[in-house]
Structures are given as C-alpha cells and as structure tokens.
Amino acid sequence: MWTYIARRLVTMVLTLLALSVVVFIVIQLPPGDFVTSYIASLSASGETVDQEAIEILRERYKLDSPVMVQYFSWLTQLLQGNPGYSFELQKSVGEIFSQRIGISLAVELTAVVFMWAIAVPIGVYSAVNQYSLGDYAFTILGFLGLAIPNFLFALVLMYICYNWFGITITGLFSTEYMNERWSLARFLDFASHVWAPILVISTAGAAQLVRVLRANLLDELNKPYVLTARAKGLPKRRVIWRYPVRVAMNPLISTVGWVLPTVISSSFVTAIVLNLPTLSPILLRSLLSQDMYLAGALILFMGVLTLVGTLISDLLLAWIDPRIRLGMVGAK
Amino acid sequence: MAILRDAPFSSGAALPWTEVTHRRPQNQTRRKEMKRIENRVIPLFAALALAAPAVAQDYKEAPELAELVAAGSLPPVEQRLPANPLVVEPIEMVGSYGGVWRSALKGSFDTGWIRRTIGYQPLVAFNYDWTEVVPNVAERFEVNDDATEFTFYLREGHRWSDGEPFTAEDLDFALKVMTSPDYAGRKVNIPLGGVTGEVVNETTFKIKLEESNGLFLQRLATVEGPFIVNAAEHYCGELFPEINPDANAVAQERGFDNWSQAMEQSCFFNFQDANRPLLFAWRQVTNYDGLNQLIEWERNPFFFKVDTEGQQLPYIDDVKMVQTESVEDIVLKVVNGEIDLSNRHFATVANKPVIFDGQEAGGYTLKSTVDARMNNAILQLNITHPDENKRKLFGMKEFRQALSMGMDREEIIDVVYAGQGEPHQAGPRPSSPFYNEQLAKQFTEYDPDAANALLDEIGLTEKNSDGIRLGFDGEPIRIQLLASSDQSEFGDIAQLVTEQWKEIGIDLDARNAERSLVYEQIQNNVHDMHVWWGDGGMNDAMLDPRFYMPFNLESAFAQAWAQHFMGTGSNLAEVPPAEVQAQMDLYNSIAKTGDPAKQKELFDQVLQISADQFYVMGTVLPSDGYMVANKNLGNVPDGQIFTWLYPQPGPMQTSQLFFKQ
Numbered sequence: 001m002w003t004y005i006a007r008r009l010v011t012m013v014l015t016l017l018a019l020s021v022v023v024f025i026v027i028q029l030p031p032g033d034f035v036t037s038y039i040a041s042l043s044a045s046g047e048t049v050d051q052e053a054i055e056i057l058r059e060r061y062k063l064d065s066p067v068m069v070q071y072f073s074w075l076t077q078l079l080q081g082n083p084g085y086s087f088e089l090q091k092s093v094g095e096i097f098s099q100r101i102g103i104s105l106a107v108e109l110t111a112v113v114f115m116w117a118i119a120v121p122i123g124v125y126s127a128v129n130q131y132s133l134g135d136y137a138f139t140i141l142g143f144l145g146l147a148i149p150n151f152l153f154a155l156v157l158m159y160i161c162y163n164w165f166g167i168t169i170t171g172l173f174s175t176e177y178m179n180e181r182w183s184l185a186r187f188l189d190f191a192s193h194v195w196a197p198i199l200v201i202s203t204a205g206a207a208q209l210v211r212v213l214r215a216n217l218l219d220e221l222n223k224p225y226v227l228t229a230r231a232k233g234l235p236k237r238r239v240i241w242r243y244p245v246r247v248a249m250n251p252l253i254s255t256v257g258w259v260l261p262t263v264i265s266s267s268f269v270t271a272i273v274l275n276l277p278t279l280s281p282i283l284l285r286s287l288l289s290q291d292m293y294l295a296g297a298l299i300l301f302m303g304v305l306t307l308v309g310t311l312i313s314d315l316l317l318a319w320i321d322p323r324i325r326l327g328m329v330g331a332k
Numbered sequence: 333m334a335i336l337r338d339a340p341f342s343s344g345a346a347l348p349w350t351e352v353t354h355r356r357p358q359n360q361t362r363r364k365e366m367k368r369i370e371n372r373v374i375p376l377f378a379a380l381a382l383a384a385p386a387v388a389q390d391y392k393e394a395p396e397l398a399e400l401v402a403a404g405s406l407p408p409v410e411q412r413l414p415a416n417p418l419v420v421e422p423i424e425m426v427g428s429y430g431g432v433w434r435s436a437l438k439g440s441f442d443t444g445w446i447r448r449t450i451g452y453q454p455l456v457a458f459n460y461d462w463t464e465v466v467p468n469v470a471e472r473f474e475v476n477d478d479a480t481e482f483t484f485y486l487r488e489g490h491r492w493s494d495g496e497p498f499t500a501e502d503l504d505f506a507l508k509v510m511t512s513p514d515y516a517g518r519k520v521n522i523p524l525g526g527v528t529g530e531v532v533n534e535t536t537f538k539i540k541l542e543e544s545n546g547l548f549l550q551r552l553a554t555v556e557g558p559f560i561v562n563a564a565e566h567y568c569g570e571l572f573p574e575i576n577p578d579a580n581a582v583a584q585e586r587g588f589d590n591w592s593q594a595m596e597q598s599c600f601f602n603f604q605d606a607n608r609p610l611l612f613a614w615r616q617v618t619n620y621d622g623l624n625q626l627i628e629w630e631r632n633p634f635f636f637k638v639d640t641e642g643q644q645l646p647y648i649d650d651v652k653m654v655q656t657e658s659v660e661d662i663v664l665k666v667v668n669g670e671i672d673l674s675n676r677h678f679a680t681v682a683n684k685p686v687i688f689d690g691q692e693a694g695g696y697t698l699k700s701t702v703d704a705r706m707n708n709a710i711l712q713l714n715i716t717h718p719d720e721n722k723r724k725l726f727g728m729k730e731f732r733q734a735l736s737m738g739m740d741r742e743e744i745i746d747v748v749y750a751g752q753g754e755p756h757q758a759g760p761r762p763s764s765p766f767y768n769e770q771l772a773k774q775f776t777e778y779d780p781d782a783a784n785a786l787l788d789e790i791g792l793t794e795k796n797s798d799g800i801r802l803g804f805d806g807e808p809i810r811i812q813l814l815a816s817s818d819q820s821e822f823g824d825i826a827q828l829v830t831e832q833w834k835e836i837g838i839d840l841d842a843r844n845a846e847r848s849l850v851y852e853q854i855q856n857n858v859h860d861m862h863v864w865w866g867d868g869g870m871n872d873a874m875l876d877p878r879f880y881m882p883f884n885l886e887s888a889f890a891q892a893w894a895q896h897f898m899g900t901g902s903n904l905a906e907v908p909p910a911e912v913q914a915q916m917d918l919y920n921s922i923a924k925t926g927d928p929a930k931q932k933e934l935f936d937q938v939l940q941i942s943a944d945q946f947y948v949m950g951t952v953l954p955s956d957g958y959m960v961a962n963k964n965l966g967n968v969p970d971g972q973i974f975t976w977l978y979p980q981p982g983p984m985q986t987s988q989l990f991f992k993q
Contacts, residue, residue, distance in 0.1 A: 030848070030849070031849050031853075032849060036848045036851050037847065039855075040851040053519055056517075060516055088440065090597050091621060092587075096622075155660065162664060167668075168665060168670065171654075171656075175654060178624075178654075179624060275656040275657055277625050
C-alpha cells in the first residue's frame, strides 16, 4: 500500500512537470502578450499609450525573450518556491493566492458537500421508488438543473431576490464587512450571502450525480445478493444502504478527483456574475489579460488538485470496494 | 521646515500610520478612523502651532474634525488651510457635512473612475464648461508669449493630506522623475522632451520648454495632467535613486519589483498604496490592488478648498467604491439604490429603460450628460495595409466613399441605438467650435445605386457567382473586421453592415474577437479594418485628433503614417503622402503658437484636409448620455460634458457634493 502511494507520488511529480510545459505553451498560444491586452484595456477606458512605453513594458517583463527562456526562468523560480509575479495586479502570485484561497475553498467545498448531501439521498430515493411521483418530480428538477446554465440561474436568482425581496445577493459580504477581520458578525453576514453561490454551483452538479446514482442503483437492486439479503429478513432500508448503494457509489467516488479542481474552475461564470471574491475571477481575468505567471500558477494549481483528487479517489475506492483493494495488493 | 520634511519618514515603518491597511481592525468606527488622523498629525502639531500665520478669515470645518481640534490632536482649521484657499462657488447651494458617497469599480484596472471623481485635483484645471484652463492647486499662473515658459504660483501653507507642506520642490521632483531616462513606468501624454523645471522659491515653480507648446496648459488640465501634483517628495523621494540610493530596496519592501514600478503604481497613475499623501478632497484608506473588494476614502483634513461661507470642503465624509467583476452587478446596485453618483460602465442606451424605471424604488434620479464623442462606431479601413492590392483598394477615396454610401445608418440607429442619434461621419460635433459640415455629413446618405455606380466607375466591374466584386488582384473583395467582443454594439453594427454591403458587392467578414487579438493585429498593421468609437468630438478634437489625421496608435486607418508622425523609430513607420504630411506640419505649428485664435485657424485647416481625404467612415452621432444621482444629493450638475480628457464629473468640483437633510 505505502509503496503504491509512493510510486503514485513520483508519477505525480513527473506529470506535473509535463503539465507545466503544456500550461506554459497554452498560455503562450493566444496572439499578443500581456502588454497588448494592457494597451487594449487602457484604450477601452479612453487612454492611449505611446510606443516608447510599450517597448519599456515588454522589456521590463522580458516578453521579448524566446519562449524557452521564459519557460525555464519560470520553472526555476517555481522550484525555488516563487510562483512569479502578476503583471496586472503588480503583486507576487503567492500573495494573491494566499489572500483568496481560503475563501475559495470555503465556498466551493461547502458547495461540493451540499451537492453530495442532496444528490445521494435523492438518487437513492429515485431508484428505490422508480417511476413514482417523487421520482418524476426529482427527475424533472434534475434535468432543469442540468439544462439551465449556472450564470443564467445566478441572474434569475439575482432578479428574484431584487424584485421580490429588494436585496442584492451579489458578493459574499455587505460593504460594512468587506474589509473587516473575521468575527461572529462577519461570519453571519457571510452566511447570509454565501447560500446563493452554493445553491447555484451545487444544483447543476447535483442533478448529474442523481442521474448516475439512480441508474447504477437500479442495476444493483435487482441483483441476486439483494434478493438473498431481503429473503433472509434484513430490513429493506438496511439492505439498500449497506450493499447496493455502496456499489452504486463507485463511479461517483472515482470522480471525486475531478471535484477538487472545480474549486477554482467550476464556478467561473457564477463567481463573476455574483461578484465573488474567490480565485475564479482572478483566473479568468489573468487569462484574458495574458498575465501569464498568475494564470500559469493557477492552472498548475488546478493540475495539482486534480492529481491529489485522483489519489484520494483511488484511496477512497480501495476503502469502500474490497475488489479494488485486492487488486491493489496484487499491484504490489 | 527642513527638519519636519525629513523627520517622520526617515524613521520608516515604526510610525503607526505607515502600516499597510489591507485589513482593518474589526468594528472599526468613525472615531477610530479619526484616531488614525490624530496619529498622523500629532507629530506636526507643535511645529504648526509655532509656524502658523495669523488668520483673519473665519473658517468652519466638519464636526468630526472640530472634535479633534478641541481635543488638541489636530491643528485648527485656519492652520490646516492654505493662506489663500480656493473658494468654490456652489452649483446649487451651500451644503452641509456628512454622508458616504458609494459607487462601483469594475475589475482591478478601473483607475479611470478614481481619477475622474476623486483624483481630479490638477495644478491647473478645466472650468466646468470646458472653455478655459483655470487655477486649481496653483493659485495663479503665467505663460510667456511664445508658450515656452510657464510660471505657477502655489498657495502659501498648502499641505499634503499627511500635514506635510506642499511646495515647488514637490513639482520639481515629479517632473524630474518623469523626465528621468531611468524611469521605465508609464508616462503622461505630454511631450516631456526638453522640459525642465525651476524652483524659483517655495511657492513659485517654472516649467521651461525647449520648443513652444501652445497646448501644454490644456494637457496639464486633462485627466493625464495631475501627475505633477501626485508625487509627494517626502514620500515618493525614497523611491527615486537620485534621492535615495537604496530606492530599489525600499520599493521591494513595499511589495514592488523595482523603484520605477513602485513610482508608477503608487505615486502617479494608480492607487495601490493607500499610505501616500495626496492633495485630494479625500485620502485613501484601502489599497486598490485588485484583492480588496472595497476601496475606501476618508475626508482629507488638509484639503485646500472652502465654500463661499468659509466651510472647508469636502462636505461628504467618506467615499466607498466596491470592486466588482461584472457590469450586471453594477446595474443591480444602481437600481437597488446602492450607487450615489456614477455613470461608469453601466450608462448605456441598452440599460437606460431598466435604470429609468428603477428611479423611484432605488431613490435616485437621472441627470443628463452631453456625450463629447462624435461617433458610436468608426469603421477604419487600413490605408497603409502591407498587402499591396489591399493598400491600393483601401487607399482609394472613391472606394471608401462608396462603402460609406452603401451603409444604411438609419437602420443602425433604429436597430442598435433604439432610434437615438443621427448619421454622422468622423468629424467634430455640431456644438463644437471645430464643426466642419463637410467632414461631418458627407457621404452619409444611404444610396446603394450611387455606391454601385461609383464602384463600377473605378473599375471593379467583375463579380463572382455570389455577386461579390473582384478586386484588382482578381480575388473577391473580402474585408475582415475583428470587433472587440466586449463592446457588443460593434458586433451588432458589423452584422447590419455586412448585409448592407452585400448589396454593393462587398464581402464583409465580421467576427467578434478578444480585444487583445484586435490590438495585436493593429500593432502589427495587418488588420483590414478596425472599429472603435469616436473620441475627439468637442474641444478635445485638437488634443486628440486620432481620426482626423494619423496621430497616435489609435489611428488604425494609417498606423504606418502615425508611427512616422510620432517619430517612434518603429520599423513600421512610413513617410506619408504630401497632403498627409501637410496635416502633420500644420498640427506641429499649432503647438508652436500660444494664441487660441491662431490655433483654431490652423486646426480648421487640418480638419479640412481630413474632410477632403475622407480617411474613415463614421456611423452615428451619439445622443446625450445620463448619470444616476441619489435623489438627496445636492450640487449635482445636469448636462455636464462627458468624455475622457475632460474627466467628467471632476471639473464640477466633486468636493461640493453633499447630502440634503
């Protein structure tokens, strides 16, 4: 088991290295560089930049040197624990990161937990009571959740809250708490705002989970071992939660790995529409303005999250499914 | 005084007010904020008391400041104000103290709004009507006859927001940094070559130019101008190697890469550093660094303006700007009454119905603004295209004329602009002193028959099976237009024009593209056509004639010639034909005269050549814009001009805004 994990860790480092190359190439792909987009954004506000300033900026950010040179200087810095400097925010990437990561994790992980908390019981209910009124109701809701884009849902929610209750639900804090330190009052204010993004982010994902779980569970429910257990007198509830649900959860758990990177990426549009102070708007902004070290660091971080998530999935699967655990012993 | 100037900052970060204000302590009340002010000024108080001149005038101040004075932690108002403060004539009435002015910023680059509202305290300013340049920070100024020497007389006893004296040395310092060859930051849009400063005495400063520049004062009054009064030597001097050899180390300590970046970010254009002393009506409390979501400002107790009853301005206690990422969020804040005065980002034709309907519920009213832009969209064919066939085609005036007549501007007005506006080419607005009817109105009639005839006449008679005319190279004429996707109106217009031009056998390939791609193309001069709105419709036509002649990088119709005019030494630069060169010579001679009448005469000639050349195709003259204002807000101007160089609402004196009780 431990050798397995160690081996996985080594592959992860190599994968990351390969990923860093891909990331850097992808960031370099769009035409122009940070300076071009900087000029474009200045021009949108009515300003003009003179040629000399452009040259100076390019030189300052070493945008004139070949891509390979830029990559290696980035990599060396990364390995020394310095993720680089954000052109746009004029700050070290590390600082930006540390300021936003906490709130990002808080919002997104709550959303993920909420998503699972509603999806699993609904999925089980739908499968067990197939074609019942409740099943149809949840199915319709689920497909609605899948079909409505997150941003639209966010906009509709904003409209409803404004129109019916006269409140704006954007942001995570009221203005009076924005620049304050954490306190009970600030936390309550946070709680009174955070429900909206959580609702928006979790609905779409939940619908998907419900469908997967329902389909898998339906397969399992008719298998002989369930019948046997029932025939031997185990109560229905206990049978279902103990055996078929565990098996049906398998595909869900193996995708836990993909949930982690969504901490940054899933709520892009939602975060922008709802004006959340998380990492997502910063990632989008950095991609648009070609702020390459910031974008690179964030994408790479998402890569790390995916790898870590996959590892967690595998370990969870091994824990929940004995067949996989045995296979792992064999892999030793 | 020399001791005072050096003392507080040589001891560095040990002083309480030099700590970074990212996160403010919890439950911070107004009183605590005042405590900060106290901390800042206590060290000065003793010295001020000795140095203060005897004052006859009876000045009044905000109650919160009066409390501090009574407690002995702030010098009395007479000593905080300069000997001769600027007296602001109220727009509507004399106001009273209190309240918070709330508005919104979009993203982390939106310094434009700060510079227009709070930051417009230049040395010399535009008056409200945008008709002349008047003293502001400078008490008065003199210009010599050939516009080479400008003398500015500062106010005696004028102080920075931290209480330090503001003198001619500060102006000299800013100018030295800007003209330093080692300064690699963004520079102002003012020609700085051959500019030198001279400190005559503490309150007198002279700027000398090698060549005459009759537009220099106006440039100082534009939104770019305040650079010279934004950098306090006692604070920013630490970042300048000529003053402090360890400047780079100090810059890095403050979280920047090097000194010139720190200077650019915290002393000139941006507002990343809340600690820097300012001359504004409000001083910054939180850094505008893209991470803080709320940018706060508090009253500057040393602000140099009073109203006609001797009350020190500003009336409003605090300014709060929320940083948001989306315009929809701003619209929502507006209709929900969370914006007290703004027209930034949301005030479009499309949003007007929603914002108009929300007035009663949101507790605000709409005030009109006069748009100084002369066009909603200007189509610029690349006359200096690197492809020879395209250059030949795009360079023909008749071709551009035919395309212009092939555009149905009424349809654009009805579909895109809700029926508001009128057909207009790229020429100064009718209300501008530079109005030229030929330039504004020629070829705006929709006449596809005439356009077709004209195209036949210049030899484009062959067509392919789709009815598209063949160009001089025998290929169908296909013009690619990349419209910036964040300006959705451009995309809508382009779609209409695509259909209209099919009638005259021209294939417009219009696509939405990310703006940096658009600019990448322009910079490399490989674009066929560019679309942008028309700045320079009023008095700014002369300061920024980008669409009337190849002037700067925004003159996308003739980038190569513009590069020549700017003298950048870029390898794209090309010597233009004689008539274009004539325009450039005329423009250069405008700068050489200080006489406004002569300037206008010369500029009219520039415009006439532009009318004859017909470089670019305009579409629609924008109708008036609007601004939302809290219905209790007093002294809000109605019908103010709205443009970039004249930074509306700045010149109305935002410090006189107040909340009616």
